[in-house]
Amino acid sequence: MVQINKTTHWLDLKKLILILASLCIFTSLLNALFSSYQVQKQVMVTDTLEANRAYATKLADVTDLFLQSVLMQLKASSNVIAQNLNNSAQIDNELKQMLVRTNSFDSVVLVSASGKIIGAQPSSLGITGTMLKNEVETSPLRKQTPYIVGPFISPAGNLMVSPTHPIFDNNGNYLGFIAAGIYLKGDNILGKLLSNHHHQDKTYVYVTGPNGKLIYHHDDHRIGQDVTANEVVTSLTRKGSGANQIINTQGVEMLAGYASVETSGWGVVAQRPLAVTMSQLSDTMSHVLKTTVPFTVFLLICVLGFGGLIAKPLWRLAKLSEQVQDGRNIDFPHVATWYYEATWLYQAMHGSVKHLGAQVQRFDDERKQDQLTLLFNRRGMEKWLETAYEQATPFSIIALDIDHFKRVNDTFGHHIGDTVIQKLAELMRRNAREQDHLCRSGGEEFLMFLPHVEISQATKIAERLRHCTETTVFADAGHITISLGVSHWPTCSEDLHHALKLADRSLYQAKANGRNRVEQAVLANHNAA
Numbered sequence: 419m420v421q422i423n424k425t426t427h428w429l430d431l432k433k434l435i436l437i438l439a440s441l442c443i444f445t446s447l448l449n450a451l452f453s454s455y456q457v458q459k460q461v462m463v464t465d466t467l468e469a470n471r472a473y474a475t476k477l478a479d480v481t482d483l484f485l486q487s488v489l490m491q492l493k494a495s496s497n498v499i500a501q502n503l504n505n506s507a508q509i510d511n512e513l514k515q516m517l518v519r520t521n522s523f524d525s526v527v528l529v530s531a532s533g534k535i536i537g538a539q540p541s542s543l544g545i546t547g548t549m550l551k552n553e554v555e556t557s558p559l560r561k562q563t564p565y566i567v568g569p570f571i572s573p574a575g576n577l578m579v580s581p582t583h584p585i586f587d588n589n590g591n592y593l594g595f596i597a598a599g600i601y602l603k604g605d606n607i608l609g610k611l612l613s614n615h616h617h618q619d620k621t622y623v624y625v626t627g628p629n630g631k632l633i634y635h636h637d638d639h640r641i642g643q644d645v646t647a648n649e650v651v652t653s654l655t656r657k658g659s660g661a662n663q664i665i666n667t668q669g670v671e672m673l674a675g676y677a678s679v680e681t682s683g684w685g686v687v688a689q690r691p692l693a694v695t696m697s698q699l700s701d702t703m704s705h706v707l708k709t710t711v712p713f714t715v716f717l718l719i720c721v722l723g724f725g726g727l728i729a730k731p732l733w734r735l736a737k738l739s740e741q742v743q744d745g746r747n748i749d750f751p752h753v754a755t756w757y758y759e760a761t762w763l764y765q766a767m768h769g770s771v772k773h774l775g776a777q778v779q780r781f782d783d784e785r786k787q788d789q790l791t792l793l794f795n796r797r798g799m800e801k802w803l804e805t806a807y808e809q810a811t812p813f814s815i816i817a818l819d820i821d822h823f824k825r826v827n828d829t830f831g832h833h834i835g836d837t838v839i840q841k842l843a844e845l846m847r848r849n850a851r852e853q854d855h856l857c858r859s860g861g862e863e864f865l866m867f868l869p870h871v872e873i874s875q876a877t878k879i880a881e882r883l884r885h886c887t888e889t890t891v892f893a894d895a896g897h898i899t900i901s902l903g904v905s906h907w908p909t910c911s912e913d914l915h916h917a918l919k920l921a922d923r924s925l926y927q928a929k930a931n932g933r934n935r936v937e938q939a940v941l942a943n944h945n946a947a
Contacts, residue, residue: 467661470675478677492583525599628683654685791843814876873906899934
């Protein structure tokens with residue numbers, strides 16, 4: 419009989435099962451965590467880039483609309499002044515009215531065709547009767563078209579831009595121009611538009627001029643710097659909007675979205691440090707690990723117990739083998755071993771992988787849902803739009819947001835603002851069908867997608883929701899109103915993104931027309947007509 423020295427064969431079946439099971443479980447766990455990390459990283463980077471691009475585009479569009487509005491105001495005043503050029507009292511009154519009608523300007527100047535300043539408000543500027551001097555100041559005389567001068571430093575040391583509009587008499591003779599001074603750091607609409615951002619994640623916005631120099635930055639010391647070496651600034655000269663992962667001129671890796679302001683040639687960039695996004699990813703993965711490790715430990719304890727049960731039949735076979743070698747005549751029973759072992763090992767591994775897969779799926783589902791309102795977030799919206807587009811499902815789009823929501827937060831606090839957003843989400847559900855897709859696209863902004871609903875019916879639904887919101891009392895906040903824009907794909911546009919933009923434009927049209935109203939996008943066939 420062959421004698422086996424147990425001291426030289428320390429690895430028995432029970433230990434081998436435990437070692438192999440541990441290796442398999444931990445390998446699968448690490449693989450699942452690594453895969454989850456890579457997926458989460460890609461998703462978070464992509465979402466951040468898209469969010470920054472969308473924010474920069476919206477800010478650029480609003481800035482563009484503001485500048486166009488300013489030029490229209492100047493045009494209206496130039497017509498009045500052209501009819502009263504010899505009436506200094508009338509001119510002075512018109513200049514004063516320009517300052518008080520809106521909070522768009524910090525100063526207004528009237529210049530004759532010879533370059534002499536013949537009127538200025540406020541009068542404390544003390545420049546009436548002086549001549550324009552440098553090339554920047556006289557550029558509107560040469561162009562004789564609506565033109566935005568600057569940015570440049572005013573004599574008072576303020577960084578400003580100056581929209582201008584030419585003045586012609588009834589015979590088309592050039593009489594001079596009217597110019598509005600807008601301080602980029604002033605208490606005016608443009609200054610507030612560029613400076614009021616509510617990000618808590620180190621995302622910030624900067625604006626570049628046509629020459630690639632900074633005209634707005636949260637760090638005042640950087641204003642005026644040449645940033646043409648920045649890849650984003652270079653991209654702004656080639657296309658209207660986009661997003662890139664870049665290293666900025668300060669050597670910091672950024673996730674940047676950008677868009678251009680068509681009227682002025684400025685560029686708006688919204689960017690966030692990559693490190694901030696990665697820190698959020700680390701927190702997410704830490705949560706995944708904390709959730710998974712206890713189950714893994716429990717599974718290892720079970721494997722150890724089952725290992726003893728699995729090893730027992732083989733131990734019996736070993737004992738029977740010793741009896742056979744001893745020459746004893748025994749009845750060698752049938753023992754089910756290998757198939758039984760393989761089945762249980764497979765079930766243990768299958769259960770572990772299935773659990774990890776369910777965890778990953780749950781986290782993926784949570785990423786598609788806005789945690790405050792339980793509506794879909796932007797990622798969930800994109801998934802739905804992708805499916806609708808692939809299946810050629812026509813749908814109406816309702817874009818809406820809360821009027822004067824900043825006032826709610828400033829007056830009652832952000833916790834009441836969150837309650838208002840939740841209540842509005844509830845009203846949206848009441849006014850929607852089960853198959854409709856409701857999204858919170860950001861802040862106080864929402865989107866509703868109504869499959870197989872014509873635009874006329876969607877407008878009625880939007881009006882119903884508007885009325886319902888207006889008549890609802892929101893706890894602590896009282897009454898609020900919403901503005902809504904409606905479009906349809908593919909009726910309004912065969913381009914899906916353009917159809918979405920039309921809804922957004924209609925929303926801003928509703929706000930421009932007084933808020934608390936519904937505006938409908940013009941149908942594509944109507945435009946063609």
